[in-house]
Amino acid sequence: MVMFHKRSLTSAVLENPEAWQVLASAAPELENSPTLQQWSAFPVEWVLGLALGEHDSRIPTIMDRLAKIEDTTPTEPDEAAPGCRPDYEGDDVAAGSAILHLPSGAELHRMAEVVLEGPSHGNPFTDVELHSDFTQGHTTITVGGFYDGEGRYVIRFLAPTTGDWTFSTRSNARSLDGVVGSFSVAASERPGPVRVSDKFHFAHANGQPFRPVGTTAYAWTHQGDELADETLRSLAAAPFNKVRMGIFPKDFIYNSNEPLNFAWSRREEGTFDFTRFDPSYWQDLERRIQQLEGLGIQADLILFHPYDRWGFATRSAAIDERYLRYLTRRLSAFPNVWWSLANEYDLLHSKTDADWDRIAAIIAEEDHVGHLLSIHNWTYLWDYSSPWATHCSLQYGELLGKKVGQWRHRWGKPVVVDEFGYEGDLDQGWGNLTAEAVTQQFWETTLAGGYATHGETFWNPEEIIFWAKGGSLRGEAPARIRFLSEICEASPTGRIEPLPGPFDALVGGVADQYEVHYFGQHRPLFRDLVIPEGRSSRIDVIDTWAMSITAVPGEHTGKVRVDLPARPWMAIRLTTID
Numbered sequence: 001m002v003m004f005h006k007r008s009l010t011s012a013v014l015e016n017p018e019a020w021q022v023l024a025s026a027a028p029e030l031e032n033s034p035t036l037q038q039w040s041a042f043p044v045e046w047v048l049g050l051a052l053g054e055h056d057s058r059i060p061t062i063m064d065r066l067a068k069i070e071d072t073t074p075t076e077p078d079e080a081a082p083g084c085r086p087d088y089e090g091d092d093v094a095a096g097s098a099i100l101h102l103p104s105g106a107e108l109h110r111m112a113e114v115v116l117e118g119p120s121h122g123n124p125f126t127d128v129e130l131h132s133d134f135t136q137g138h139t140t141i142t143v144g145g146f147y148d149g150e151g152r153y154v155i156r157f158l159a160p161t162t163g164d165w166t167f168s169t170r171s172n173a174r175s176l177d178g179v180v181g182s183f184s185v186a187a188s189e190r191p192g193p194v195r196v197s198d199k200f201h202f203a204h205a206n207g208q209p210f211r212p213v214g215t216t217a218y219a220w221t222h223q224g225d226e227l228a229d230e231t232l233r234s235l236a237a238a239p240f241n242k243v244r245m246g247i248f249p250k251d252f253i254y255n256s257n258e259p260l261n262f263a264w265s266r267r268e269e270g271t272f273d274f275t276r277f278d279p280s281y282w283q284d285l286e287r288r289i290q291q292l293e294g295l296g297i298q299a300d301l302i303l304f305h306p307y308d309r310w311g312f313a314t315r316s317a318a319i320d321e322r323y324l325r326y327l328t329r330r331l332s333a334f335p336n337v338w339w340s341l342a343n344e345y346d347l348l349h350s351k352t353d354a355d356w357d358r359i360a361a362i363i364a365e366e367d368h369v370g371h372l373l374s375i376h377n378w379t380y381l382w383d384y385s386s387p388w389a390t391h392c393s394l395q396y397g398e399l400l401g402k403k404v405g406q407w408r409h410r411w412g413k414p415v416v417v418d419e420f421g422y423e424g425d426l427d428q429g430w431g432n433l434t435a436e437a438v439t440q441q442f443w444e445t446t447l448a449g450g451y452a453t454h455g456e457t458f459w460n461p462e463e464i465i466f467w468a469k470g471g472s473l474r475g476e477a478p479a480r481i482r483f484l485s486e487i488c489e490a491s492p493t494g495r496i497e498p499l500p501g502p503f504d505a506l507v508g509g510v511a512d513q514y515e516v517h518y519f520g521q522h523r524p525l526f527r528d529l530v531i532p533e534g535r536s537s538r539i540d541v542i543d544t545w546a547m548s549i550t551a552v553p554g555e556h557t558g559k560v561r562v563d564l565p566a567r568p569w570m571a572i573r574l575t576t577i578d
């Protein structure tokens with residue numbers, strides 16, 4: 001029995017006579033409220049805040065009463081997960097008789113593939129289970145394999161060290177069981193997967209710092225080759241090194257076209273067969289992830305989202321599990337992958353917090369690399385104290401200079417503001433921010449010790465909008481974001497930490513070595529600074545919009561008045577002289 005809760009859909013409340021009576025009796029004005037109808041596909045507690053006012057004292061009472069009422073909205077019954085078949089191949093098939101193809105040119109931090117040519121009868125996606133144990137010395141790493149169609153089975157491995165590795169397979173299919181082999185992993189200059197580093201930051205496996213500068217193109221891999229290739233050309237010229245992108249296609253305003261292919265195969269009548277994946281879809285996705293790697297870009301893969309007319313995100317737990325295991329086995333050996341369990345998880349009313357914990361556990365079990373893992377909100381922030389969450393992936397649009405510091409203190413993890421709104425001119429408030437506003441959000445988030453993610457939503461008649469479909473970037477913010485990155489990279493550590501500062505400016509940098517004071521929309525004519533005794537500094541005036549740096553002549557000590565042009569978007573940089 002599922003009771004109503006704060007993330008229940010408003011439509012479910014409106015369609016339930018008992019629940020509707022709770023609303024009507026507690027707040028009669030809701031009976032004619034257009035807000036409830038307009039936002040019926042969104043969480044009821046949030047919609048009540050829109051209709052009545054966020055702090056209306058009646059809302060907690062309404063929610064308490066709703067929590068005693070069963071949500072009778074029809075749901076799809078769960079299905080039993082089909083298990084592998086012990087009798088998939090008979091005793092007449094020799095154990096380990098599948099044709100083996102060893103990895104060629106294996107390198108550190110580069111995916112190695114062990115390929116087996118094996119059986120294709122029945123449904124190998126569900127009938128066959130395959131694992132391999134990769135061993136070097138006292139280290140053994142178990143990796144799951146997957147079926148890639150036409151009798152081809154693949155086990156992908158991202159070796160954490162150079163040298164010789166041996167492997168041995170295990171499978172219920174006799175021909176795939178007990179296959180052994182070895183290969184050597186050579187050294188390489190590849191930086192490897194990104195990890196959390198120094199609590200609030202990131203670095204590659206080889207220790208090279210990584211400062212995520214993200215952008216958003218949710219459904220760019222679902223648009224066909226011509227537009228996807230244009231997207232890659234745009235990214236190659238842009239300052240971004242991380243892209244938020246969905247495994248599933250998206251159904252939303254300005255994004256309603258039908259994709260060319262899907263994660264699952266379709267039956268003749270057009271319905272999806274959730275027991276059979278479509279290898280051609282996955283092969284195309286992998287090609288795009290590899291192309292991103294060639295550009296030095298991380299693929300932040302969104303596993304579920306609510307904008308879904310195909311029903312992919314609201315299937316049974318068994319279908320979800322089969323999808324997650326297949327996805328992770330196919331993609332975890334790519335070094336440039338991040339996992340995002342969901343975009344706006346709190347709009348996926350069919351999944352509870354316990355479901356997200358379960359989903360995260362499946363990913364962790366199957367991912368032999370241990371890629372970064374998080375989840376993204378719409379209204380209700382996730383509690384990132386969850387042990388599986390490596391970092392915070394947040395949607396939030398206001399006062400980021402203050403909020404980032406609070407989140408760092410609360411969760412003790414890197415803070416990535418993956419959505420605060422988009423530069424563009426759409427008719428939606430989230431999609432018509434100015435370039436100045438986007439640039440300011442990046443500067444405030446950065447100096448507060450966090451990381452920000454860009455998006456672009458300029459209208460065009462073909463509805464090719466970068467935030468959804470990719471294409472060409474048109475905005476003025478990316479150039480300013482690149483300039484900010486150069487300011488960060490000039491610090492002694494290549495990173496920015498929040499530093500103590502006055503009430504009316506954000507200060508970040510490296511303590512005692514590198515300070516950047518940012519004034520945002522304010523426009524001071526000058527600023528008085530005090531350089532501590534015994535230290536001298538170079539001082540630069542930075543115009544964050546014009547992307548200019550003007551040195552203040554001399555070496556400075558003690559109290560210094562720095563003249564400014566009395567216009568917004570200015571900053572001052574102090575660099576300690578050794």
